[in-house]
Amino acid sequence: MEKLRYLISEWLESDLPFLVERGVEIERFPHNVAFVITGARRSGKTYLLYEIARKLRKNIPHQNIIYINFEDDRLYPLKGDELRKLPDVYFEYFSPDKNYPVWFLLDEIQNISNWERSIRTFLDRRIARVIVTGSSSKLLPGEIATSLRGRTLTRTLYPLGFGEFLRFKGFEVKSPEPLSYSPQKPKILNFFNEFLEYGGFPQVVLSKEKEEILREYYRAIFYRDIVERFKIRNLSLYENFLKLIIQQNTSLFSLGKAERFLKTLGFRLAKSTLAEYLFYAKSAFLLFEVSLFSYSAKDRLQYPRKIYAIDTGLVNSITFRYSHNYGRMLENAIFLELLRRGKEIYYWKARGNYEVDFVIMENLKVRELIQVVWSISGEKTLEREERALLKAMEEFNLDRGLILTKDYSERKKVKGKELLYKPAWLWMLERT
Numbered sequence: 264m265e266k267l268r269y270l271i272s273e274w275l276e277s278d279l280p281f282l283v284e285r286g287v288e289i290e291r292f293p294h295n296v297a298f299v300i301t302g303a304r305r306s307g308k309t310y311l312l313y314e315i316a317r318k319l320r321k322n323i324p325h326q327n328i329i330y331i332n333f334e335d336d337r338l339y340p341l342k343g344d345e346l347r348k349l350p351d352v353y354f355e356y357f358s359p360d361k362n363y364p365v366w367f368l369l370d371e372i373q374n375i376s377n378w379e380r381s382i383r384t385f386l387d388r389r390i391a392r393v394i395v396t397g398s399s400s401k402l403l404p405g406e407i408a409t410s411l412r413g414r415t416l417t418r419t420l421y422p423l424g425f426g427e428f429l430r431f432k433g434f435e436v437k438s439p440e441p442l443s444y445s446p447q448k449p450k451i452l453n454f455f456n457e458f459l460e461y462g463g464f465p466q467v468v469l470s471k472e473k474e475e476i477l478r479e480y481y482r483a484i485f486y487r488d489i490v491e492r493f494k495i496r497n498l499s500l501y502e503n504f505l506k507l508i509i510q511q512n513t514s515l516f517s518l519g520k521a522e523r524f525l526k527t528l529g530f531r532l533a534k535s536t537l538a539e540y541l542f543y544a545k546s547a548f549l550l551f552e553v554s555l556f557s558y559s560a561k562d563r564l565q566y567p568r569k570i571y572a573i574d575t576g577l578v579n580s581i582t583f584r585y586s587h588n589y590g591r592m593l594e595n596a597i598f599l600e601l602l603r604r605g606k607e608i609y610y611w612k613a614r615g616n617y618e619v620d621f622v623i624m625e626n627l628k629v630r631e632l633i634q635v636v637w638s639i640s641g642e643k644t645l646e647r648e649e650r651a652l653l654k655a656m657e658e659f660n661l662d663r664g665l666i667l668t669k670d671y672s673e674r675k676k677v678k679g680k681e682l683l684y685k686p687a688w689l690w691m692l693e694r695t
Contacts, residue, residue, distance in 0.1 A: 266338050267331070267345060267352045274330050275357070279317050282310050283431045283465075285420075292416045294364070295386050297393040299411075302420035303548035303573045304488060305480055307465045308396040311420060312368045315394060324360040329353060329391075332370040334398075341374060346381040350390050365391040373397045379411055386414060398488075419548075422574045423463030424603050425596075425691040429454060431468045442689055443672055452670060455688040459592045462576025463599075477580035488547035495543070500530050504540050508550065508570055510582050513591045513598075515567040548573050553598070556609035556622040556629070569610050571598045589669070590637035593687055594620060597635055597667055600691055613658075617651040622659075629659040634666045635687070649675075649682060656680050665690075 285307060292298055300308050312330060319328050331349065338345060349367065359365050367385065372378050372395040385391050423431060432454060442448060461473045470476055485505070495501050507521060518537045525532060544550040550573070555566040572578045575592045582588075598621070601608050607624040611617075611632070623631040634652045639645050652664040662680060667687040675682040 264345065264348055264352055267349060268356050270331060270335065270337065271329055271353060271357060275326055279313050280310075282313055282317075283427075284314050284317075285311055285423075285427060287311060287315065287418065294389065294392055295414070297382055297386060297395055297411055297415050299415045299417040300394065300396045300420055301417060301548075303422065304398070304484055305464050305466060306420045306422050306548075308420055309370055310465070312370055312394065312396065316366075316368060319366055323363045323366070326357055327359045327363050328366045328368070330368040330370065333374040334371040343376045346372075346375045346378050347384075349381075350385070367391040367393050369393065369395045371396060371398055382411060383414065419602075421463075421599060421603055423465060423468060424600055425455065425458050425463075425688060428458050428463055428468055429692075431465060436692060442692065443686070451688060451692075459575055459589065459596055460579060462574035462579075464574060464576065467576055473576065474580055477574075477576050481577055481581055484547050484549050489543050489549070492547070493543045495540075497530075500525065500532060501540055503528065503530070504537060505544060505549075506581065508541070508544070509572055509578055512550075512570050512572045512578055513594045514569065516570045517567045549577075551598070551602070553608055553610055556611045556624075566612070571595050573599075590635070593637055593667070593669065594635040596691075597621070597633070597687060601633075611655050613654060615654075616647070617654045619651055619655045622655070629661065632656060632659070632661060632664045634664065636666055636668050638669060639671050639684070649677070652682065653677060653680055 300311060302308055309332070316328050316330060329349075333341070333345070346369070353359075353365075372382075375381075382393055382395065385393050426436075429436060429451075434450070434454065436442070436447065436451070442451070445451075461467055461477070464477070464480065467473050467476050467480075485502070489495065490498065490501070503525060504521065507524065508516060518534050518541070521537055522532065522534045525537075541550070541552075545552065551571045552568040553571065554563045554568055557563050557566070572595055575595050578595070579588075579592070598608065601621060601623070609622040609624065611619040611622045619632050620635045621631075621633040622629055623633065632652060632655050634648050636645065636648050648666065652666065656662070656664050657680075664680065664682055666682060666684045667690055668684055670686045670688070671684050672686060672689075673684040675684070
């Protein structure tokens, strides 16, 4: 097929675009599985494929690494057999080095019908090692892995973390002394405020037109990844529901309360409809739910969930911003960082108004408790947060609890327990 032949020739003759590396390990996964990259729209999946290609080119001949974007207009109209014919075109017209494996980097794979059959053939016959991305506008997050029946390793790509944000800004953190006392600290704090305000979508970080781009991202997710994907008819209801739930990010969210509120606006709906609506938003990676920590499955299902958004900038672009929202932005940013680190996350709540923002589980055991406090200036607020953290530490038999703040450090000993205050920006940079 001439279209495929042209795109492969162009790829092999072209230099890779400028990119800032996100960091990914891909050479250790088995030859008989596909590496799948999923994630929110515009989170950088295509550029991650470019990064992978750059790393592979260091040890493998260029002609053995092929990238195809199945949303490239030059392939259209798609006949549906493009993926199946890719090996025939490649091996007939090009000359891979037989001493090295062939790699197919396949972007927006969902545009090819029955793509999973071809991928399985590539793997079973060892035609090529395969890395694919799929768009949430046409596939649910788990559909790629499900279609390949356990033949995948999956990585979810989120918007940039703070360490990545600084690299994209061209700012190198280098100090022989602790960062809390470094001359770099004022610049880092300035960047951190920008990070909370506008989030971590790569193009937004590098652009001056941040709010305009963020609003366009939200419209694309709303219409392409949700409305078109799930054929939603009542756009007004869904738009009001999304704005309601996004405005309550980091808070406990009740579908029952949302149902009652929307009915006061004149909408006729059922609670089950809102449950479906929330599922759609989660499928598009727009929203995430965090359950109450409990050893009882009934409690986890029965109690309200906490809602978090994919990006603080996206939230700010569609909601009113007041100074008291900074605490929510910080908590949302910390939640996303925990996701990047692959943590199993819950919140904790007990009688007496005790609540801890994040409970981290590992191997069926609570390993860490994290409380988020924007400012320590409010004595009553601080006392409440410490009291709840100490109560949870006692329940889970932990000796230390972590309190992440805007910019405050201290170690406290209370009743034989350690409360560690740490700036959130420093905590994010320590593990990047």
